[in-house]
Amino acid sequence: MGMMDDIERVLISEEELHNKVAELGAAISKDYEGKNLLMVSVLKGSVIFMADLMRAVTVPCEIDFMSVSSYGSGVKTSGVVKIIKDLDLNLEGKDLLIVEDILDSGKTLAYITSILQARNPSSIRICTLLDKPERREADVVASYSGFPVPNEFVVGYGLDYAQKYRNLPYIGVLKPEVYTK
Ligand code: IMP
Ligand code: MG
Numbered sequence: 001m002g003m004m005d006d007i008e009r010v011l012i013s014e015e016e017l018h019n020k021v022a023e024l025g026a027a028i029s030k031d032y033e034g035k036n037l038l039m040v041s042v043l044k045g046s047v048i049f050m051a052d053l054m055r056a057v058t059v060p061c062e063i064d065f066m067s068v069s070s071y072g073s074g075v076k077t078s079g080v081v082k083i084i085k086d087l088d089l090n091l092e093g094k095d096l097l098i099v100e101d102i103l104d105s106g107k108t109l110a111y112i113t114s115i116l117q118a119r120n121p122s123s124i125r126i127c128t129l130l131d132k133p134e135r136r137e138a139d140v141v142a143s144y145s146g147f148p149v150p151n152e153f154v155v156g157y158g159l160d161y162a163q164k165y166r167n168l169p170y171i172g173v174l175k176p177e178v179y180t181k
Contacts, residue, residue, distance in 0.1 A: 003164070003165055003167075003168060004168075006165070006174060006175055006178045007155075007156075007168070007172035007173065007174065007175065008172070008173045008174065008175045008176075009172065009173050010170050010171070010172050011149065011154055011170075011171045011172060011173055012147055012149075012157075012170060012171040013170050014169050014170050016147075017052075017157060017170065017171070018052075020129075020146045020147065021049070021052045021053055021056050021146075022056050024053060024056065024127065024144050024146060025053055025055075025056020025057045025058070026056070027144060028053075028056075028057050028059075028097065028127065028144065029056075029057050029058040029059050032057075032059050032061070032095060032097075033059055035059075035095040035122070035123075036062075036093055036094050036095050036122065037057070037059060037060065037061040037062070037094075037095050037097060038061065038062045038063070038064060038089065038091070038094040038095065038096050038097070038121075039053070039054055039057075039061055039062070039063045039064075039097050039099055040063075040064050040065070040066060040087065040096055040097065040098050040099060040116075041063065041064075041065050041066075041099045042065075042066060042067070042068065042098065042099070042100050042101075042108070042109075042112065043065055043066065043067040043084075043085065044067070044158070044160070044166070045100070045101035045102065045158045045159050045160065045166075046099050046100050046101040046129070046158060047158055048157050048158035048166070049099060049101055049129045049157065049158055050063070050099045053099060053127070062089065062094075064087045064088055064089045065085065065087070066083065066085055066086055066087050066112070067083070067084040067085035068081050068082060068083055068084060068108060068111070068112060069081070069082050069084055081107065081108055081111040081112075083115075087116075090119075091116060091119040091120065091121040092119070092120050092121070093121070093122055094121045094122060095121065095122050095123045095125075096116060096121045096123065096124045096125070097125050097126075097127055097144075098112060098113065098116070098124065098125070098126045098127070099127050099128075100126065100127070100128040100129070100142075101128070101129055101130065101157075101158050101159050102128060102129065102130040102131070102132065102149070102154070102159060103126075103128040103130070103131045103132065103136075103140065103142055103145070104132050104135050104136075105135055105136065105137040105138060106136050106137060106138035106139070106140035107137060107138050109126060109128075109138070109140045110138035110139065110140050113126070113140070125143040125144070126140065126141070126142040126143055126144070127142065127143065127144035127145075128142045128144070128145050128146065129146040129147070129157070130146060130147055130148075130149045130154065130159075130171070131145045131146075131147070131148050131149065132148075132149055132150075132151055133148060134150075134151050135151060147171075149171075152173050153173070153174050153176075153179065154171050154172065154173055154174070155168060155171070155172055155174050156168030156169070156170050156171045156172050157169065157170065157171050159171070161174055161178065161179060162179075
C-alpha cells in the first residue's frame with residue numbers, strides 16, 4: 001500500500017500550487033522592495049512552501065527557522081505552544097515575514113507573533129499557504145494567503161499526519177479512517 005491509497009481526493013494540484021506560489025512571490029517582491037526582508041519558516045510543515053516561495057521572491061531576503069509544538073501527532077490543537085528551536089538571527093530592523101503552512105485555530109501564530117514582536121523587528125506580517133477560516137479562535141490575520149480550505153484534515157506539500165505524507169507533491173484530503181483507526 002502506497003501513501004496515495006490513504007488520500008481521499010486531491011484538493012490542490014501541483015500546478016495550482018506552483019501558480020499560487022508565483023503569485024504570492026510577485027506580491028511579496030513588490031511590497032518588500034527596499035526593505036530588510038527576513039522570511040521565517042515555522043518548522044516543519046512550511047519547509048516545502050518556504051523553499052518554493054523564496055525562489056519566487058526577486059528582492060534580497062534572509063531566511064531563518066523556528067520550531068514550536070502545538071499538535072503532537074494528533075489532529076486537534078492542544079492550545080499549548082512550546083518553543084523547540086528558536087531563531088538564530090537578531091530581528092532588530094528586520095521586516096519579518098512569517099511563512100506558515102496552514103492557519104487553523106490561529107493559536108500557534110498568535111503566540112509566535114507576540115514573542116517575535118517583543119524583539120523589535122521593523123515589521124511583522126504573515127504569509128500562509130492554506131487557511132481554514134471556520135476554525136479561527138485567535139485574532140490573527142494573514143497579509144498573504146494562498147488558498148482557503150474546508151474544515152477537513154489535509155496533508156502533502158509539507159503538511160503531515162503523524163509525521164507522514166509531507167513528501168506528497170500536492171495537497172490532499174486524508175481518508176478519515178486513516179486517523180480514526
Ligand atoms: P493552529 O495553532 O490551530 O492555527 O495550528 C496550526 C498548525 O496545526 C499548522 O501549522 C499545522 O502544523 C497544524 N494543522 C492544522 N490543520 C492541519 C491540517 O489539516 N493538516 C495538517 N496539519 C494541520
Ligand atoms: Mg505547522
